[in-house]
Amino acid sequence: MLDNPLREGSMNMTTTAMQETDLLTPTAREAIHQARQEAARMEAPEVYPEHIFLGIIAQGDIGVAKVLSNLGIDMQTIRARIAEIFSARSEIGSGDSVNSDLPLARDAQNCMDWAYSQAIHLYSSLIRPEHLLLGVLRHPRIQPLLALLLSPLGTLPVHVIEGSESAYTSSIDQLIYSRVREQSVVNLSKGIRRRVLRRFERPIITFADILGLDTAKHELREVVEFLRKPNVFQPLESKYIYGVLLVGHPCSDRMALVQATAGEAVVPLVSLSISTLVEMLAELSAGAVSVEDLDLSMPEYNLLESSEGMQRGRSMIRYVFQEAKDVSPCILLLDDLDAINRLATKEEREQWQKQLLVEIDGLDNHPAMVVFATTSRPDGIERSLLHPSRFDRRVVVSSSFMVEPAAQTKLCLSCKHEGLSSWKYCVYCGAALSKVCPKCGSLYAEIEGALFCFECGNAWSSNSPA
Numbered sequence: 001m002l003d004n005p006l007r008e009g010s011m012n013m014t015t016t017a018m019q020e021t022d023l024l025t026p027t028a029r030e031a032i033h034q035a036r037q038e039a040a041r042m043e044a045p046e047v048y049p050e051h052i053f054l055g056i057i058a059q060g061d062i063g064v065a066k067v068l069s070n071l072g073i074d075m076q077t078i079r080a081r082i083a084e085i086f087s088a089r090s091e092i093g094s095g096d097s098v099n100s101d102l103p104l105a106r107d108a109q110n111c112m113d114w115a116y117s118q119a120i121h122l123y124s125s126l127i128r129p130e131h132l133l134l135g136v137l138r139h140p141r142i143q144p145l146l147a148l149l150l151s152p153l154g155t156l157p158v159h160v161i162e163g164s165e166s167a168y169t170s171s172i173d174q175l176i177y178s179r180v181r182e183q184s185v186v187n188l189s190k191g192i193r194r195r196v197l198r199r200f201e202r203p204i205i206t207f208a209d210i211l212g213l214d215t216a217k218h219e220l221r222e223v224v225e226f227l228r229k230p231n232v233f234q235p236l237e238s239k240y241i242y243g244v245l246l247v248g249h250p251c252s253d254r255m256a257l258v259q260a261t262a263g264e265a266v267v268p269l270v271s272l273s274i275s276t277l278v279e280m281l282a283e284l285s286a287g288a289v290s291v292e293d294l295d296l297s298m299p300e301y302n303l304l305e306s307s308e309g310m311q312r313g314r315s316m317i318r319y320v321f322q323e324a325k326d327v328s329p330c331i332l333l334l335d336d337l338d339a340i341n342r343l344a345t346k347e348e349r350e351q352w353q354k355q356l357l358v359e360i361d362g363l364d365n366h367p368a369m370v371v372f373a374t375t376s377r378p379d380g381i382e383r384s385l386l387h388p389s390r391f392d393r394r395v396v397v398s399s400s401f402m403v404e405p406a407a408q409t410k411l412c413l414s415c416k417h418e419g420l421s422s423w424k425y426c427v428y429c430g431a432a433l434s435k436v437c438p439k440c441g442s443l444y445a446e447i448e449g450a451l452f453c454f455e456c457g458n459a460w461s462s463n464s465p466a
Contacts, residue, residue, distance in 0.1 A: 046105035227265035248397030275339035329368030
């Protein structure tokens with residue numbers, strides 16, 4: 001793992017300082033050069049955020065294309081749209097030599113500072129074109145250009161394109177944080193791949209996006225109100241919310257319900273998968289994987305390197321709670337809390353539970369924070385965690401998981417977990433569960449050993465080319 005030089009500097013580093021310290025990758029430097037060419041072609045006195053945006057798009061970087069795709073924008077489509085609108089000048093990305101040493105305007109420098117912050121936030125050791133894109137998208141000057149480019153395409157929400165300048169940055173931030181997620185994905189042995197360990201997101205779904213579960217939604221309304229107006233609840237100690245135990249099968253809508261609660265309250269969601277953490281630490285203890293193999297963020301890597309044995313689990317729990325406190329008001333989700341019972345020794349289980357008690361009881365200084373814990377076996381939760389002011393509020397999503405196995409479930413070939421047939425992506429590892437039938441173009445379900453399209457009846461071996 002590499003040290004991160006971005007964290008050694010000031011958050012207000014200027015563009016010139018970035019270039020002098022080689023924090024910009026060659027492709028990011030080229031994007032800035034393209035931006036200067038765009039400004040010169042338009043006879044602008046300085047380089048503005050919209051020129052940087054056009055320069056980034058002209059470059060056609062793969063990382064930029066991925067970020068745009070996450071935001072619902074196709075790279076080729078927007079390049080064609082730019083060429084159409086600016087047809088009076090040279091085609092974008094044509095390589096015309098326009099010599100220019102135009103300075104960056106103050107607004108463009110702000111975008112560069114934001115790009116620097118994005119790189120830090122995503123734990124990158126260098127500033128890449130995708131970080132420049134995220135920094136530029138935050139500036140209100142980009143809104144008219146986006147409206148011009150995307151209005152016939154309808155790829156961004158209307159409130160982002162048509163909202164006031166003052167609301168634009170917060171709207172685009174929410175969109176970025178909800179779709180360009182920060183998460184730690186670990187690769188374990190035993191054929192299990194892509195297990196999400198920790199995630200930071202800003203969900204945009206609400207209760208209206210979930211069918212049914214009216215009782216659970218009603219019970220969680222108090223949580224939403226608490227997160228929206230924590231100062232109202234603070235004096236009412238009997239109403240004080242610390243933790244919520246969400247009971248339901250992993251294949252139920254319990255994860256979506258937590259995301260919708262965060263979306264209703266308009267707060268971030270920080271999540272930690274206890275089951276993945278248990279499996280990861282077991283693999284490390286057995287020597288099946290090393291810390292370097294896990295591809296974690298730098299803080300998590302340093303945390304595991306500096307801790308040993310059962311202290312690693314406690315350190316990770318403490319780290320996630322601190323991350324949640326730093327972004328409060330927020331929701332912290334401890335997914336599969338009952339997985340603590342899978343730890344090898346009683347001493348280790350007691351150490352993890354003790355750390356949870358310390359963190360939860362220490363939330364007095366951070367009132368605008370709700371801790372959710374999901375479980376399918378509430379009887380397996382340590383009783384001390386269920387005492388008042390901890391997980392004393394219980395919301396039941398479903399008491400059982402009743403499906404016809406052959407008709408309504410399917411096996412994820414990546415992590416070997418069973419999920420609902422309607423899922424397009426596995427909630428456990430994020431792998432795609434549905435693909436496109438090569439014969440009729442309809443979505444088909446991937447089932448171990450065979451692939452079958454329910455629309456046209458086409459069937460083929462999983463080893464056959466799609």
